[in-house]
Amino acid sequence: MEKILEVKNLTKKFKHIAVNNISFDVEKGNVYGLLGPNGSGKSTTFGMLLSTINPTSGSWKWFGKEGTDTHTLKKIGAIIEQPNFYPYLSAEKNLEIVATIKEIPYSRIDEVLEVVNLLTRKKDAFKTYSLGMKQRLAIASALLADPEVLILDEPTNGLDPEGIIQIRDIINSIAKSGTTIIVASHLLDEIEKICSHVIVLKQGNAIYSGSVDAMSNTKGFFELKADNISELVSVLGSFGIFSSVKEQDNLIIAQISSDISASELNKKLFEKGISLSHLQKKKESLETQFLELVKQSNS
Template identity: 75%
Template sequence: MEKILSVKNLTKKFKRVAVNNISFDVEKGNVYGLLGPNGSGKSTTFGMLLSTINPTSGDWFWFGKKGTDSETLKKIGAIIEQPNFYPYLSAEVNLKIVAEIKDTPYSRIEEVLKIVGLYERRKDTFKTYSLGMKQRLAIASAMLNNPEVLILDEPTNGLDPEGIIQIRDIITNIAKQGITIIIASHLLDEIEKICSHVIVLKEGTAIFSGRVDEMTSNKGYFELKADNNNQLLTALEELNWFSSVKLEGDFIKAHISDKVSVSASNLNQKLVEKGIFLSHLNKKKQSLETQFLELVKNTNNHA
């Protein structure tokens, strides 16, 4: 895969270390999530990659070229801060002003307004827009110069559930056009639903970088129930297939060990052989949230 961006040992120190020696690659046509709580260094990382913040040390390469020059910026669409439009002008006129600044033809305006679902409201003034519509107009503005890369910093921040779904759908549709997207978010759910890859930041340090499905590729766990849960608990522990087996309410959770591969039918058969008949058996995956908390907990333990 073609590398769009390569980050090498990027560090930024203010009074404290905001970004600590992070390295990752972004490949063309994927959706990357920069995931971490507020204050984890996401916005500072974006600032450096767009040359609005000077790094303390480290390098990055856009399209194989070191740093971020004006030519590179023409290939990038970015929303880093709150959308800044003229409140008394229409969406269409606001985009004409942006098009002038970006030296982009007006013909793109209709196209981008349709991408974000605002074409019918193009004549309405910006001040009449809801927060979600304002955010969608910002995405339209970032798409005006037909970028190869779209950078979005917390694109669903403050939006209601409907607004979040609309933004998510827009991002997914833009990604289908082959545009590489990098999203900063503190919302695990957002990253899990939108992104193919994730870089997890904690206090400026990258504690995971890889595919989202790799992060959630744990073997998962079984949720089980039998008439005699104590007998079932003992049988599961004797199998040595599980890293942990514990009773939670009416159900037993048996987390599958990384060293084994086991299906629900295999497990059921084994238990029947032991004279245990299940009234409930469900194989589940740990959510990205559980994985993320495990990851953060592990780095705390090693600190």
Template identity: 75%
Template sequence: METILSVKNLTKKFKRVVVNNISFDVEKGNVYGLLGPNGSGKSTTFGMLLSTINPTSGDWFWFGKKGTDAETLKRIGAIIEQPNFYPYLSAETNLKIVAEIKGTPHSRIDEVLQTVGLLERKKDTFKTFSLGMKQRLAIASSLLNNPEVLILDEPTNGLDPEGIIQIREIIGTIAKQGITIIIASHLLDEIEKICSHVIVLKDGDAIYSGLVDGMTSNSGYFELKADNNALLLNTLEELQWFVSVKIDGEIIKAQIREDVSVSASGLNQKLSEKGIFLSHLAKKKQSLETQFLELVKNTPHA
């Protein structure tokens, strides 16, 4: 698969180290999340990759070419700050101005407005738009130059639940067109719903880079209940299939070892052979939130 972006040992120091020697690759056609709390270095990383912030050290390569020059920027669409349009001009007129600046034809305007669901509102002035509509117009403007990569910094920040869902759906539509997308967010739920890959930042360090599902153990866990929970607990521990077995109220939770493959039916059969009959059995997968918290907890800061 083609590598769109390769980041090598990128560092930025202001009064303190904001981005600390991070490295990761972005492959074509995927949706990547840059995940971390506010102050973890996400916006600074984007600033360096777009050449608005000078790095202290390190390199990056867009499309195999070192750094970010004017020609490279033509292949990238980005929303790093709040949308900045003329409030008393229509959506269409605002996009015409952006198109002139980018040197792209006006014929793209209706197409990008259709993509973000604003075609019917193209004659309305920007000041009449809700916050969600303003963000969608910003995404439309970033698509005018037919970019190969779209960079979005906290695209759902401040939006109501309906606005968040609309932005997610738009990102999904754009991704289906084969555009590579990189999203910075502090929202775990957003990354889990939108992204295929994630780079996790903690205090400027990249502590994980890879598939969302591969952040930590993807084996999952079982929830179980029986008439004799004490016997069930002892039997589960004896099986040695689990990293941990804990009681949570009336439910026993058994975390599956990474090197073990066991189905709910297989476990049920094994327990029934030992005379244990379950009144509750469910196999579940850890949420990204749980995986993220475990990853951050278990990764010391240098």
């Protein structure tokens, strides 16, 4: 897979260490999440990668080329700060100004407004827009130059649930077109819903970088239920493929140590005379995995 971005040992020191020796790669066509609480180094990382903040040490390559020059920036659409548009001008007029500065044909304006579901409101003044609509217009502005990479810093910050869902749907739609997206967020739920890969930051340190699915070393767990709970627990323990078997909320939770499919487990239990009323194989939530990573980084 083609690498869009390669970050090596990137560090930024102010009075404190904001970003500490982080390394990660971003591959073409994926949605990456930069996950961490406020103050973990997300915005500082973006600032360095976009050459608005000078690094203390480390390096990066965009599209195989060292650093970030003006030619590279033309391939990147970024929303790092709050949308900054003229309040009394319409969405269309505001985008015309951006298009003129970037030497982009006005024909792109309707295309990007349609992507963010604002085409029917393009004649309305920016000051009449809700916070969610303003954020969607900012995304439209970032898409004007048809970038290969879209960078979004906390795109759902301050939005109500409906606004969050709208932004999430737009990000997923843009990703399907093949655009590589990097999203910074402190919201675990949002990262889990839109990202294929995640870089987890804690106090400037990258404590994980990889796919969301591979974030946990565990193989997941089974939820099971049967009429005879004690017999079910005993038989599951005898198989030697579970690291733990416990009762929780009227269900049996069996942590998998040796991978097995749900159908295979169902067959093995049926052969032991146990008929299940409930069987579901699950992976730990991103929240569970995140908390485990933080715990490991503290030890």
